[in-house]
Amino acid sequence: MRVLVTGHHGYLGGVLTPMLRAAGHDVTGLDTDYYLDCLLGPPPPDVPTIRLDLRDVGPEHLAGFDAVCHLAALCNDPIGNLNPELTYEINHRATLRLARAAKAAGVTRFLFSSSCSLYGAGTDDRPLDEEAGFAPVTPYGESKIRAEQDLAGLADDDFSPVFLRNATAYGFSPRLRGDLVVNDLTAHALLTGEVRLLSDGSAWRPLVHAEDICAAFLALLEAPREQVHGQAYNIGVSTENYLIRDVAELVAEVVPGSRVTFAGGASPDARNYRVSCDLVTARVPGFRPRWTVRKGIEELVEAYQRHGLTIEAFRSERHQRLRQIRALTDAGRLDTELRWSTR
Structure with a gap:
């Protein structure tokens, strides 16, 4: 297929783009490039790129594509x-503008990177499936x-939106995010000797x-239409x-010589939920997850050491998304609407 990946210069995009190419798909990226230089190690092989703010996408940018993998977001x-x-x-x-443009251009499949954050504050320890109610606690989840x-309102015989409700991500990417819990705890363990928790650690989280x-x-992307059309899937294990x-x-x-510590005043996290990911593995035989958190921690330790990561670099804007946005705005490169004023 000819596939457009939005946010291809981000954390997930740096992994997805080469994976799609390795599977034989013709991939183009679309990105406004907030995080283009936020690298740990060499960048992944690049693909043809549309450098454009997501808010400015029109049908002319989607012409000729069979599918969209929509990762781009705050x-x-x-x-x-x-x-x-x-x-x-x-x-x-x-996102809605992008989907309407895709539909107008004849794109038939729209894979949306959603999030288990929409479940928000679970009321008990019961794992939540795709029919569970929503209880977001942040604007991101909402x-x-x-x-x-x-x-969902755009779905018809010619346009199939699919919702991937991703669990909390972790693991190495060339455009590493340090603001993800496993990535963060592992870096601090390795580079400071402390596995430092900012909360009391009592919340559940799918990873x-x-x-x-x-x-x-x-x-x-490759599954038959009847397995994906209008369907939401919790993505994880x-x-x-x-x-x-x-x-x-x-x-x-996993990290020798490290110990768990708690920040002063650590309190419960309002985000607290478990999810069931059984539906996607039952209905989509092509999806076979292979990672565990332990294996991921081991991978991160090896990657951090191989690329010579320091605690100063890890805590800098290179690997902390909010700090990168603030650095760009403080330098006058982004305006108050997060649009580029200078490149």
Whole structure:
């Protein structure tokens, strides 16, 4: 297929783009490039690129594509909280604009990178399936709900939206995100000797490796239409739900000489949920996740050491998304609407 990947210069995009190419697909990227230089090690092989703000996409940019893998977004809760209205503009309204443009251009499959964050605050320890109610606690989670609901309204015989509700990601990518819990805890364990928790660690969280998320995109791209049309799937592994304090203990086990510590005033995290990912593995035989958190921690340790990561670099804007956005705005390169004023 001819596939457009939005956000291909981001954390997941740096893994998905080469995976799609290796599977034989013709890939083009679309990115506004907030994180182009946020690298750990060499960049992944590049693909033809449309450098464009997601808010400016029109049908002319989608002509000739068979499918869209839509990753681009303001990508986490701290950035979402920075300006909730911009989060809704980019994650919701610009996503809908992109989908309408894709439909008008004759694209038949639209894979949307949603999030288990839309489940938000679970009321008990029961794993949530795709029929569970939503209880978002952040603008980011709410923006994913709004996008899913409006995308579903575009579904018809010629246009199939698919919703990938990704668990919390971890694992190595050439455009590493340090603001993800496993990536963060592992870096601090290795580089400072402390597995430092900012919460009390009592919250549940489903975790999934970046490669497994991208493998789900590939499987759902290639699956028969009847398996994907209008369907939401929790992306992860049902056995990979963890209490955050147990993740910290696992990191301490893997990284010699490290120990778990708690920040002063550490309190419960409002985001607290477990999910069931049984539906996608039952209905989409092409998706076979292969990572566990322990294997992911081991991979991260090896990658951090191989690329000579320092704690100063890890904490800098290169690997912290909110700090990168603030650095670009403070330098006058992005305006208050997060549009480029200078390149």
